[in-house]
Amino acid sequence: MTLLTPGNPRKRTRLFTGLILVLAVVFAFRLFAFQVVDAESINKISKANRSVTRTLSALRGDIVDSSGNVLAHSVYTYDINAAPINVQPVTVLRNGQEVILTVDQQADAIAKILGQTKLEILAKIAGTGVYANLAKSVSAARYRALQELDIPWLFYDPILSRTYAEGATTGSIVGFVGKDGIPLAGVELQMNGCLAGVDGQETFERGTDGIRIPSSAVVAQQAENGSTVRLTLNKDLQYLAQNMLYAEVKKYKADWATAVVIEVKTGKILVAAEAPAVDSNDFGIATADSRKSRIFETSFEPGSTMKTITAATLIDTGRGTPLTKVIAPYKLSFAWGPVQDSHQHPAERLTLTGVLKDSSNTGIIKIGQVIPSQTRYDYMRKFGFGEKTSVNFPGEASGQLRKASDWDGATDKVSMFGQGVSVTPIQMAMAYQAVANKGIRLEPKLIDGCQDKNGKTSSMPIGSPTQVISESTATQTMAMLEKVVEFGGIGHTASLSEWRVAGKSGTAQVQADNGHGYGYLHAVSFIGMAPVEDPRFVVAITIYKPRTISTSLGATPSFRFILKKALLMYGVPPSTTKSKPLQMDW
Structure with a gap:
């Protein structure tokens, strides 16, 4: 039988230490590359993955009669949404004091504003999803009331809609627009070049939970609202x-x-x-x-x-x-x-x-x-x-x-x-x-x-x-x-x-x-x-x-x-x- 001769322990230690040093240098170099050399490009990629670009709809101009009475007007309504994954008790200021609102209390407050029951709201916000619609086309007044609740897991999508104060009285002349905002008939179609505004653009970031980060919004282009068309009608x-x-x-x-x-x-x-x-x-x-x-x-x-x-x-x-x-x-x-x-x-x-x-x-x-x-x-x-x-x-x-x-x-x-x-x-x-x-x-x-916004x-x-x-x-x-x-x-x-x-x-x-x-x-x-x-x-x-x-x-x-x-x-x-x-x- 032939026995192996034991190696030199000190030599093995030096070899292992050298290997560790080489790996450390490689890791340090890569870390330097990530944090310094490639930091800007990596940040861009990361931001691109988090960023969302959204169109800011321009308000369509009004149509008015000879005395300035509004016949057609654009208003925003709002879709009310929630992120169920983030639903939890929240601390809010009420009369200058911090108050903890339970999920049950928050659902009750939301329900009263939306004209629903508390149980209906609780059912919609149950689970761990990142999106749940609570109500569609809510008026601006209800939207503002919800904002005042200061509930962080609520978010809102503005929807532009067209209203006609006189309905059928002027309908055949004023015309109408489709749900997509495209003019289909009457003055709405004839004067679209005056009434239509120029949409803007907004970019914001989403967190890992998919929810918009409130302070991240950057408006790349402001929306320019449309002009007013004045008719001769009384x-x-x-x-x-x-x-x-x-x-x-x-x-x-x-x-x-x-x-x-x-x-x-x-x-x-x-x-x-x-x-x-x-x-x-x-x-x-x-x-x-x-x-x-x-x-x-x-x-x-x-x-x-x-x-x-x-x-x-x-x-x-x-x-x-x-x-x-x-x-x-x-x-x-x-x-x-x-x-x-x-x-x-x-x-x-x-x-x-x-x-x-x-x-x-x-x-x-x-x-x-x-x-x-x-x-x-x-x-x-x-x-x-x-x-x-x-x-x-x-x-x-x-x-x-x-x-x-x-x-x-x-x-x-x-x-x-x-x-x-x-x-x-x-x-x-x-x-x-x-x-x-x-x-x-x-x-x-x-x-x-x-008539444009400056009255010309x-x-x-x-x-x-x-x-x-x-x-x-x-x-x-x-x-x-x-x-x-x-x-x-x-x-x-x-x-x-x-x-x-x-x-x-x-x-x-x-x-x-x-x-x-x-x-x-x-x-x-x-x-x-x-x-x-x-x-x-x-x-x-x-x-x-x-x-x-x-x-x-x-x-x-x-x-x-x-x-x-x-x-x-x-x-x-x-x-x-x-x-x-x-x-x-x-």
């Missing part, structure tokens, strides 16, 4: 008109109704009401038809309100006067079919004024046919038909006015009394604005401007005025329309005792649902202005497909009500002059 007059329309739609079992009030000398839209209308706060329940603005987006054949345009064209081209005579039969026959008046009558000897007063279809054709088709088409274009207004409302329709060269024999004749062409309610209102404004048609104005207002571009007819023609046309209100079978129901009123009714057949020919329902209208001696307002009423009435007698009650409210609201003094005599028959 909120109070809009409300009165809207309520009246709802009552009329219900009474007449109509599909819808609209009311437009125009300030004659400025073109400002003071009222753009309709029923039924979308409630911007709950637009999801509205029908597709009610979610739009029919005043701008819906076209219809206007009927006899177009006779005013034909009469004005006659006078302006020198082919007629208010006293031009005609024999108007009950019916005229053409190769393409007959045209008749609304009621049977023997041949009547009427002047142009009488034709408007009696709303004679045969009379306006016999007088108007002396105007070349192209000339009538050109005047209709000058009056604003066949093209969108400069408001450029989202989804706005242009109506339908085919070129005169495309008119068939029927269109050539029936367009004189508002069939075979289609218009929007705003186009029809502005045509009458031109007559009331000495023949000058203004572009309608819905938006006064965009940027005006919206608007089309140039158009001299459609001469001042003399406008004056003569106004005189004829006043006789319609004074002596017309329907027109007299639109009169006001305190002010001189001019206007014209319209009853148009509505195309059948199958698109072929006309059905039995109508669109009934009345459009007028007052006071005649110095017109301030045009009021245009349309009621579409009423089922309990088939004449414009359905439109005059709303016309009278809204016109009188406007005259009183704006302090227009009663008329002190009388109309001049004007021959209506011979």
Whole structure:
């Protein structure tokens, strides 16, 4: 057997000590590298793992009416959350003294603010998770009350929401935004460039428990809130008109109704009401038809309100006067079919004024046919038909006015009394604005401007005025329309005792649902202005497909009500002059 020779103990000790020293140097070097050489990069990695970047939503600007009343406003609501893993008794200051609140007491205090039971809160904060939602979309008042509890394991997520003070009263014009804040309709969509702000950005750190470290927040970019859009609407007059329309739609079992009030000398839209209308706060329940603005987006054949345009064209081209005579039969026959008046009558000897007063279809054709088709088409274009207004409302329709060269024999004749062409309610209102404004048609104005946080207002571009007819023609046309209100079978129901009123009714057949020919329902209208001696307002009423009435007698009650409210609201003094005599028959 061979025995191993024992080694030298001292040598082994020196070897082991040397190995330890080498390892110590290596560890020291690595420690130096971590703490000094690589410290900055390691800190960045660590911070990146702890850091969270969040968008700071900018507040969307307000939409206000002409007097600054808020129609649309952005507010924050808050989701209330807890970190169950951190739930424990806490020490808080109450009346300057430290008080220990048990979990049970904290849950009870939270429950009272949120309108829940203590047991419901305790169930939500049970466990060891890092997130539990206690309530969603809590008001700012409740949020502040919770903050005052000073409970460290509560945290909050602000949620931006849009509220509409007037609901359906202005919904069809103001529009609405979706839950994601994206504008979907109306002024909200049209003026998004003004209303939308610029979002900011915030970075904060989370602890190992996943909870935000309160003192770690750094705002990299402040949010810039949106600007304010000021409309020309009068909120109070809009409300009165809207309520009246709802009552009329219900009474007449109509599909819808609209009311437009125009300030004659400025073109400002003071009222753009309709029923039924979308409630911007709950637009999801509205029908597709009610979610739009029919005043701008819906076209219809206007009927006899177009006779005013034909009469004005006659006078302006020198082919007629208010006293031009005609024999108007009950019916005229053409190769393409007959045209008749609304009621049977023997041949009547009427002047142009009488034709408007009696709303004679045969009379306006016999007088108007002396105007070349192209000339009538050109005047209709000058009056604003066949093209969108400069408001450029989202989804706005242009109506339908085919070129005169495309008119068939029927269109050539029936367009004189508002069939075979289609218009929007705003186009029809502005045509009458031109007559009331000495023949000058203004572009309608819905938006006064965009006002930034410093109070600087940027005006919206608007089309140039158009001299459609001469001042003399406008004056003569106004005189004829006043006789319609004074002596017309329907027109007299639109009169006001305190002010001189001019206007014209319209009853148009509505195309059948199958698109072929006309059905039995109508669109009934009345459009007028007052006071005649110095017109301030045009009021245009349309009621579409009423089922309990088939004449414009359905439109005059709303016309009278809204016109009188406007005259009183704006302090227009009663008329002190009388109309001049004007021959209506011979």
